[in-house]
Amino acid sequence: MNKKTLVITSLLTLGIIQSAYKPWEEGMFPLSEIHKVDLKKAGLKIDQNEIYNPNGISLIDALVNVGGCTGSFISNEGLIITNHHCAFSAVQQASTPGHDYLNNGFVANSKEKEIEAKGLTCRITDSYEDVSDKILGAIAQIEDPASRLKVINDAMKNLALDAEKKQPGIKAEVSEMFIGRTYVLFKYKTIQDVRLVYVPNRQIGEFGGETDNWVWPRHTGDFSFMRAYVAPDGSPAKYSKDNVPYSPKKFLKVSAKGTNEEDFVFILGYPGRTFRHRPAAFIEYQQKYLLPYVSDLYQFQNTTMEDVGKKGKATEIKLATRIKRNANTLKNYQGKLQGLKGIDLVGQKKTEDSDLVAFINNNVDMKASYGSLMTDIDNLYKLITGDAKRDLWFAQIYTSTNLLNIARTINSFKATLDAQPIADKQRYFDENVTKLKTELSSMYNNYEIDVDRRIFKRMLTDAAAFDVNQKVNAVNKITSMGRSTTDIIDQYIDNTFGLTKLKDQDYVLDKLLASPKALNMYNDGLLLFEKDLSTQIAAIKPEKDRREGTLNKLMGNYVNVKEKFLKKDFIPDANSTLRLTYGYVRGYWPADATYMKPYTTIKGILEKGATGNPDFGYPAAVQSLWNAKDFGPYVKKDLNDVPVSFLYNMDTTGGNSGSPIMNAYGELVGVNFDRAYGATINDYAWNESYSRSIGVDIRYVLWVASKIDKADFLIREIGVN
Structure with missing residues (x-):
């Protein structure tokens, strides 16, 4: 050279x-x-x-x-x-x-x-239309955070339904481009x-x-x-x-x-989702709670599935997709944790947020409109992090254990069926049971009982150790019997998995779902456990909706202020x-x-x-x-x-x-x-x-x-x- x-x-x-x-x-x-x-x-x-x-x-x-x-x-x-x-x-x-x-x-x-x-x-983008005025106009006079968010979600859904009625053959969705601020109606052709x-x-x-x-x-x-x-x-x-x-x-x-x-x-x-226009409190939640929790859980799940997969080729193939997806997320989250700490993004965001507070306080009009913005965000995240372990557990429990997801699907169908007038029950059952069987069959494709037993034990053990203010009621009911928590959980799993007929796909599809009477007469420990979970999830939903509604409005304001502070327009975060x-x-x-x-x-x-x-x-x-x-x-x-x-x-x-x-x-x-x-x-x-x-x-x-x-x-x- x-x-x-x-x-x-x-x-x-x-x-x-x-x-x-x-x-x-x-x-x-x-x-x-x-x-x-x-x-x-x-x-x-x-x-x-x-x-x-x-x-x-x-x-x-x-x-x-x-x-x-x-x-x-x-x-x-x-x-x-x-x-x-x-x-x-x-x-x-x-x-x-x-x-x-x-x-x-x-x-x-x-x-x-x-x-x-x-x-x-296959989904092909056909067209798009900015519908921000229609969405935001619907909430102009609404102050309650939960009500505000519900109106937004309902308006998004209704705009999509109207578009589908006007143009049969397309699938319509309204996507939130900037949280709480801009909305776009997309029309798709689906193959x-x-x-x-x-x-x-x-x-x-x-x-x-x-x-x-x-x-x-x-x-x-x-x-x-x-x-x-x-x-x-x-x-x-x-x-x-x-x-x-x-x-x-x-x-x-x-x-x-x-x-x-x-x-x-x-x-x-x-591209899926990015979160670049978020404050320090959001990044800190990701770094301290979500990323480490999911990483640790998926590591355990994959070790379990790889071990169970040694039983034979058919089992190995059955578990391959879940192992691959878990492993991809696991390493991604580990990389994110390393990257967040490596560039101290939380520290950077805290500095940015402090500068934002100074900018707000130095402008009379800005202070009048946004004076409490950063304090409100911090206070909201204190509530969110206070329930973080329980909420993350709820987010993972159904995907972690296939039989529990099957139980939820059956319980949900059963509850909807029970709500029908007596004269309509058979008609509702006949019209919807085929779709239900198809959904359940898909769940059974990746079901392996040994995997479910081991991961379910891990989930119960984790929940049993939560602080008193984050207790999972269904788990607390099992473990509050005065004996060793490990022994109680082991015995509960042996009894529940031993007795449940949900583990038999043929029984569920051919006998349990043969008639409304057969479905109504059957119950077992897994269905009861899942019902307790659903009851608690429903009980905490109003507060979660309030927080989500509050966050939606705060994040819209946060982006507004930050754009004014930096004197630039942002590109919306990715949202699929x-x-x-x-x-x-x-x-x-x-x-x-x-x-x-x-x-x-x-x-x-x-x-x-x-x-x-x-x-x-x-x-x-x-x-x-x-x-x-x-x-x-x-x-x-x-x-x-x-x-x-x-x-x-x-x-x-x-x-x-x-x-x-x-x-x-x-x-x-x-x-x-x-x-x-x-x-x-x-x-x-x-x-x-x-x-x-x-x-x-x-x-x-x-x-x-x-x-x-x-x-x-x-x-x-x-x-x-």
Whole structure:
């Protein structure tokens, strides 16, 4: 390397030679805000209206929300590309010990061989409308916090219902953009028939497992292909052999050229939730209560499920999706805790809040309107943290124990049935029992009694130790018998699980739900325990509604004041609505003297595989193809290898999984799937120095499809030469 090249390389590494355009500090831009950024100046090579055009077809029309993730159409026959982990639950449900698609992958080389992606639907954004005036006008004269929130929720629901009546076939939702302040009505088209087309071997799609999750460098082929189907007349329809591939308004062109360092890139997707416009008290609650509690509980749950899964292949497959979801949340929360403490975000927020108080007090009009704002927020959070352990327990109890969730569903149906006039009971039962059975069957899919018993014991033990002002009445009733708490809980679980017939799916579906009389005559300890839980939850609901209503108004005021103080408009926090984010392919320095380059390659897969860690297993074909340098047209010449994953400084969070990464020409060059560990804090704060997201490079996707799984039919369909 000559001296001139060395200097230029060093400058690039230091981030000095970068795009002349400085992007916003952060930004997940809603459709209504895209016009506020100059993407052409940032590096976009197409007209900005080609991204979003409310009066015509644009790239937005190629986006779908699939199973809580993002996906994009890449052919005129409804072909969708998204993440491997977004298809995981559907693949698990399609798998058996004899057809283990979860581990071996799945390739349908014709449409006839595509299989139903159970539990997945596609949602396409059709249009949006700001309805803030209608919502806020309804609460103008209401002071009571709980009543105010109820009117807001009712108005949101009614606006959505009215939109659906006026436009049959669409699904409408009103989303709160700024809490207590702005509201937007979104209209969606929902496709109900989604099928699996191609899912790579798990050693490709989940390479690195939990060892590599949320970290960089990454070598995960986190991609999958699905297809959307509709009825022959083009209308949404449930799975049927008569359905035909959906023809989208727009599909993305796939570019096998990929990207280079410092290239302009952008993402369209459906990010979940962020909480950046919140005060110190909110962040402190997250750091002190929610994040550590859930992390500890999920660690216990996964250890339990992994142990029970050793019973056999069928049990292992049954528990796989829950383990994966838990593990993802667990490591994310651990990263957030580390990040919050690392940058002392609570301390930063307290300083900001103190400055805000000074700003309010130094302005007569502001003080008259908002003089008690920060005190009111702090006092509310004192109440919230005072009940934190009990409230977090209630939030987890039903998802922790499948049988308890089944009991809640049955109790709820039974209560509604009991409330019907005698003459209407049979009719109500007949009209609703099929839907109930379908719901319960889904719950039984992931039910394993040994898991339920162990986790239920953990939940009861935790609740028994709560302070007297946070007691769970149902648990207190069991443990207040004067003997050892552990012995009482063990005996209670043995008796309850031993006697309940809810653990027998066939009994529940065929006998218990055979008639209103059969349902009414049956009871057991688990149903009684759940009824006690529901009674307490109902008793504390009015106070929780009051607090939530108060918080809604306070947070609206907080954002108003902060925007005035900082003299800037904020971008609304993410809320699962369609957003744009943009930036550049770029590495970073996570620690002193440690520069992370923005690309990984197949060579790195082999290097990790040599460590002996089982998370780094890979198909033998990867090694032989790499040894032969059989990269085809997917090689990145400056690396002399196929790029696997890459980094960029775009603003993403959960829900952006599967989002298309597009180049300056609007062509798909990768699929977003994760963030670097330091960027797990993105939900609360974003900073260009450490916030990096990770995508699978389209060149690796195409290489695996062609060379490993012989899925050239897909490459032809998406038009890659």
